[in-house]
Amino acid sequence: MDDAEPRLPDDDEPVPMTMNERTVWAYLVTVIITSGVYLTLMVTRLAGGPAGQIAWVGPMLWTIGASVVGTIVLTIAGTITGTISGTIARSITSARRGAPGEVPVPVVEIDTGSDARDKEIDLIGDRALVGVLGAGFVGALVLAMLDADTFWIGNLLFVVGTIGAIVETTTKIRLYRRGF
Amino acid sequence: MGPKPTSVTNRIRTLRVEAGEMTQAELARRIGVTRQTVIAIEHGRYSPSLELAFQIAHVFGRPLDDVFQYEATEALP
Numbered sequence: 100m101d102d103a104e105p106r107l108p109d110d111d112e113p114v115p116m117t118m119n120e121r122t123v124w125a126y127l128v129t130v131i132i133t134s135g136v137y138l139t140l141m142v143t144r145l146a147g148g149p150a151g152q153i154a155w156v157g158p159m160l161w162t163i164g165a166s167v168v169g170t171i172v173l174t175i176a177g178t179i180t181g182t183i184s185g186t187i188a189r190s191i192t193s194a195r196r197g198a199p200g201e202v203p204v205p206v207v208e209i210d211t212g213s214d215a216r217d218k219e220i221d222l223i224g225d226r227a228l229v230g231v232l233g234a235g236f237v238g239a240l241v242l243a244m245l246d247a248d249t250f251w252i253g254n255l256l257f258v259v260g261t262i263g264a265i266v267e268t269t270t271k272i273r274l275y276r277r278g279f
Numbered sequence: 280m281g282p283k284p285t286s287v288t289n290r291i292r293t294l295r296v297e298a299g300e301m302t303q304a305e306l307a308r309r310i311g312v313t314r315q316t317v318i319a320i321e322h323g324r325y326s327p328s329l330e331l332a333f334q335i336a337h338v339f340g341r342p343l344d345d346v347f348q349y350e351a352t353e354a355l356p
Contacts, residue, residue: 278324
């Protein structure tokens with residue numbers, strides 16, 4: 100049997116997320132989970148003793164590492180799941196069109212990686228992130244001037260980074276879904 | 280779907296039909312973007328850059344204002 104030439108999808112076929120949007124979703128989910136775990140741990144430790152005695156550097160480094168790895172793993176998992184569900188949906192559509200038993204022609208969904216729209220969305224999202232980070236920078240500076248414990252300075256920056264990531268990703272998702 | 284966030288409308292859907300039922304994926308391939316971007320443009324959820332707009336017009340062999348129209352909400356001074 101000849102292998103069928105892959106074809107481009109028709110307009111009525113399922114539209115998967117682009118790789119960029121999938122990565123944004125993965126980043127958002129990962130940041131919420133990892134930062135949530137870290138901050139819960141810190142609050143619990145704060146209740147048990149003074150801030151100056153709390154070990155926070157190790158857990159924070161693990162959290163940042165887990166965020167990076169988690170985003171990559173979730174993006175790959177999302178891609179695999181999307182591909183499988185897309186194939187199943189196309190097979191069902193093909194069968195409904197009156198071609199039972201016929202092997203569906205493989206569909207190739209062109210993903211250019213990052214096209215013009217992705218780049219514009221990235222730019223707007225990054226601008227939102229910079230605004231949050233700027234506020235955090237001022238806050239950290241004030242804490243340093245007040246001679247605050249490094250726990251508070253480090254964790255303020257972490258919280259600001261987390262808020263920034265959430266603002267950045269939700270901004271991008273809104274642009275992907277609602278347009279601009 | 281909510282209101283369109285852009286005042287730029289287009290006739291891409293019609294032009295695709297006139298061009299022999301060209302699919303969104305085929306148009307996307309020819310202008311080097313994803314199908315999702317073509318869909319967003321067609322539905323008025325994304326105003327393409329001037330360069331991308333020209334590329335789309337070029338695919339259909341039409342002048343730019345045959346493909347895209349701007350709906351001004353108020354009179355210009």
